[in-house]
Amino acid sequence: MSAKNSKSGEVATLAAEIRAYCAANANPALATKYARYFKEGYDAWGLLDKNHPYWNEKEAAWREAHAGLGLKGFLLLGEELFTNGKYEEGALAIRFLKSFTAQLDARAMPGIARWFAAGIRNWAHVDVLCAEVLSPALASGRLGLQDFDTWRASTARFQRRAVPVAMLSLLKTPAPTAELLMFIRPLMLDPERVVQQGLGWFLRETWKREPMPVEALLLEFKQQAPRVIYQYATEKMTPARKAAFRRG
Secondary structure, X not given: OOHXXXXXXXXXXXXXXHHHHHHHOOOHHHHHHHHHHOOOOOOOOOOOOOOOHHHOHHHHHHHHXXXXXXXXXXXXXXXHHHHOOOHHHHHHHHHHHHXXXXXXXXXXXHHHHHHHHHOOOOHHHHHHHHHHHHXXXXXXXXXXXXXXXXXXXXXXXXXXXXXXXXXXXXXHOOOOHXXXXXXXXXXXXXXXXXXXHHHHHHHHHHHHHOHHHHHHHHHHHOOOOXXXXXXXXXXXXXXXXXXXXXXX
16 A cells, blocks of 8 residues: 555545544534534534543644644645534644644645645634734744635635734834735625625724724725625724725
8 A cells, every 4th residue: 555545545634533422412402502613614523612531632642643734634635624624624634733843834735725725714724723823923924925825715714804903913023014915905896795894803903003904995995895804994983983894
């Protein structure tokens, strides 16, 4: 058996083991409890309790037992876990990937992109992936904006949302505001609410850092861009200042 086939077999075995554990410990009542936070839908086993062994002992045991998979193997595992649509499986994939953050660079981006195609379908997975993996890699310089270039035009709305959310970490670096705003311009007319919310969030935080260029961008697009972007972007402004960005 080739090394590639061996790794694929190990990924399949681990995915099956994870799913068997989830099925054996499912808690439908807990899944129902958290569903209200996900307007786009929420399919879960019901293991979201942070004290559940799934998030502690089991994660560490699986990671140690399959350390030989390496970054590439765990990227393949994540792709498989996201196909199932279950919240906990995707969240576990992100946790595994976090342990490889120091190794993550542009070569990992196609593998992460396949997670979106496979089934990342809620804001929580996107935002945690950004906060725990993509944002630190951007801030450290292991990733650059060019590595997110094609993500802005992805057919997957949550992949597009990841662009401004991941860029939040750059606001704590010397990255020029003008460069950041130029990069997110293609998203100003995005039709998807989840993207608009992520972009508005980024603009709000950028406005705190340097208001004038953000306000110039908002004024430029105020007659065309979705209002959700403005709702988030102007959240910290005074009522009088917000009025400048209302449509005439």
